[in-house]
Amino acid sequence: MKRLDDWFYTPAAQVNLDAQQAALARQAQLTKPHGALGRLEDLAIQLAGLQGTVTPSVKRVRIVIFAADHGIAADNVSAFPQEVTAQMVANMARGGAAISVLARALGAGIELIVLGSVVPIASDPRIRSEIIAPSTANFTQKAAMTDAQLRTALAVGRAAVARARGGGTQLFIGGEMGIGNTTAAAALACAYLNADPAQLVGPGTGIDSERLAHKRQLVAQALELHHHQFKDPFATLMCLGGFEIAAMTGAYIACAHSRLAILVDGFISTAAALAAQRLCPGIEHWMFAAHSSAEPGHRAMTDALGLTPLLDLGMRLGEGSGAALAVPILRHACLLQSEMATFAEAGVADGQ
Numbered sequence: 001m002k003r004l005d006d007w008f009y010t011p012a013a014q015v016n017l018d019a020q021q022a023a024l025a026r027q028a029q030l031t032k033p034h035g036a037l038g039r040l041e042d043l044a045i046q047l048a049g050l051q052g053t054v055t056p057s058v059k060r061v062r063i064v065i066f067a068a069d070h071g072i073a074a075d076n077v078s079a080f081p082q083e084v085t086a087q088m089v090a091n092m093a094r095g096g097a098a099i100s101v102l103a104r105a106l107g108a109g110i111e112l113i114v115l116g117s118v119v120p121i122a123s124d125p126r127i128r129s130e131i132i133a134p135s136t137a138n139f140t141q142k143a144a145m146t147d148a149q150l151r152t153a154l155a156v157g158r159a160a161v162a163r164a165r166g167g168g169t170q171l172f173i174g175g176e177m178g179i180g181n182t183t184a185a186a187a188l189a190c191a192y193l194n195a196d197p198a199q200l201v202g203p204g205t206g207i208d209s210e211r212l213a214h215k216r217q218l219v220a221q222a223l224e225l226h227h228h229q230f231k232d233p234f235a236t237l238m239c240l241g242g243f244e245i246a247a248m249t250g251a252y253i254a255c256a257h258s259r260l261a262i263l264v265d266g267f268i269s270t271a272a273a274l275a276a277q278r279l280c281p282g283i284e285h286w287m288f289a290a291h292s293s294a295e296p297g298h299r300a301m302t303d304a305l306g307l308t309p310l311l312d313l314g315m316r317l318g319e320g321s322g323a324a325l326a327v328p329i330l331r332h333a334c335l336l337q338s339e340m341a342t343f344a345e346a347g348v349a350d351g352q
């Protein structure tokens, strides 16, 4: 049931325009031709507005991985079996996944949260169990989640951000793991953007063209079944989403409420960002798009959010890995803004 006083409908916090103005003015005084640092200048100015200071910093980064299984995986939409979701979470806990390596290199904190798994998750202090159900329902037959399940998933994301905030995090990265979740993300993108599955459904982990045609057909079937819900962004997420996608949506919204900058990862993370933007207007101002996923259909979502990805490395891994790789760019943008000398300090003659 829709209640407009629900926390996730509260619009995003306002950006601090004074800090943003001050950062813009400082950029003009730094020892470089005006605009010579290109997008690094815009990033520093945006971060100044988000953090309310002329000298922003993203030293303290928190990566939260949300993992869950999907009912649609029963329909042969992924190149991998469903138990890989749980196996990869265990790999992440042991430090062997790509995101584990990148988080270590960045000195970033990482939290693993499982919201649904078709196989039992071994008790492990490094894994947070927030199991809602073994998996979502198959959305070609019924809504993926119940209203209560969606609210729980959104709240799991919100609580993760509260913990991050408590630890002094300056930049939030949501990562995900879930076999079958590119089908859910593509279905969400089609519903929110009123687009055709032929444009937005792609190969995910790497299926052949025959299975891709089948995957597109399943998404078309789901859109047909649920289309009467698509005027309502909450109901759309309930019908087509996943527990990990919804948790990321809740996390992003909580970031925009608690003034925390968000670095969005790839295809699935951006579908969650799109859902967040439909629930929480203005949230896009709190976001940076880290990279352009190789998954076709990603671009349509970043365009709809008005975000321009920082990197294009042909990646399609998820786990927050593309976002982790973009962190040094944001860090360097902040360092330049904070530590470069001004023309006056350095005794360098300014231009016109």
Ligand SMILES: O=C(O)c1ccc[n+]([C@@H]2O[C@H](COP(=O)([O-])O)[C@@H](O)[C@H]2O)c1
Binding pocket: 077, 078, 079, 080, 176, 177, 178, 179, 180, 181, 182, 183, 203, 204, 205, 206, 265, 266, 267, 268, 269, 293, 294, 295, 315, 316, 317, 318, 319
């Ligand atoms: O982030 C991306 O752009 C991305 C693109 C394709 C696949 N993935 C990852 O691959 C898994 C989903 O792929 P699939 O084929 O099972 O739908 C899931 O665990 C994602 O993290 C991620």
Ligand SMILES: Cc1cc2nc[nH]c2cc1C
Binding pocket: 080, 084, 088, 176, 177, 178, 205, 317, 318, 319
């Ligand atoms: C091995 C593997 C690792 C992943 N990481 C994110 N999604 C993934 C999907 C697979 C299949």
